[in-house]
Amino acid sequence: METGQRAFRLPAAGTALALVVLAGCTSGSGQAAAGAFPEVVIAVPAWTGGQANAAVAAHVLREELGVPVRLRELSPNQAWDGLDEGTVQAVLEDWGATPEKRRLYTAQRMSVVPAGDLGPVGRVGWYVPGDYAAANPGVLDWRNLNDYVGEFASTGSEGRGRLLTGGPDDASHDEALIDALDLAYTTVPTGGEEQLIEALRRADHGGDAVLANWWQPHWLHEELELAEVALPEHTAGCHREGGTDRCGYPEIPLRKFLNAAFAEHGGEAAAFLTDFSWTAEEQNEVARMIAAEGMSPEGAAARWAEKNTERIAGWLGGG
Secondary structure (H helix, E strand, O other): OOHHHOOOOOOOOOOOOEEEEEOOOOOOHHHHHOOOOOOEEEEEOOOHHHHHHHHHHHHHHHHHHOOOEEEEEOOHHHHHHHHHHOOOOEEEEEOOOOHHHHHHHHHHOOOEEEEEEEEEEEEEEEEEEHHHHHHOHHHHEHHHHHHHHHHHOOOOOOOOEEEEEOOOOOOOOHHHHHHHOOOOEEEEEOOOHHHHHHHHHHHHHHOOOOEEEEEEOOHHHHOOOEEEOEOOOOOOOOOOOOOOOOOOOOEEEEEEEEEHHHHHHOHHHHHHHHHOOOOHHHHHHHHHHHHOOOOOHHHHHHHHHHHOHHHHHHHOOOO
């Protein structure tokens, strides 16, 4: 269906996935700032950095433009489907986990449009605690990992080393990479980002051997020293069907996407989300307030915004 023919469809009120409604505006300037949209729905991923992006963007939309915002916790697949359907207006941190949906919705259906880079560059890899790496420098080369299987094994891993992973929505090809490199390891999901953080903290404090799928940017790198294992260099197509899978992860410029109808008719709100970008350090500052200091995403965003008025003015065209 052509973009111009798409009807504006809003999510049902009271959906179980709604995290918070940032309301408080009438049919005056707030609605006008969002053009034809009475509210803006932003998809929120399961990781803290994504929560930080959405919280700051929502704060600016509400406080500076008077636009009601709804944040919905969605998996990458759900978020892309929502962009296509018009039940979601913005995805602010896409790691490229669903390339088939990106091609379908941006190139074929043209129901979704790119909105530029978020700013941080994502990097996924395999990490061990810094102290363990200092004592065992050979572990930082994947070709030596089979020499350390016994140290990374547990009673339940049947003699294979454990590679800890996060949640089911994390984009990874660890199992294919393990097979391609003939490593005697197995992936062990921890359940999510919080559980993986706790495993890394325990290993760091206790000097234990832990190998984990981890990523940057992330605020935890400011708290713990984590050393990255050198995997084979990423080459184009190595993870696609028919590829070798014998390569690590690429660097991923994190990108934003908007529902096409919203991008065209969303007024100042759509313009702001297109202009919104910040650094990994800024994202980590807000994410750390949420995860390490126990602040609500809204509270962390408000604190950050109070100290960064010039940054916000720049996003809104005033600086």
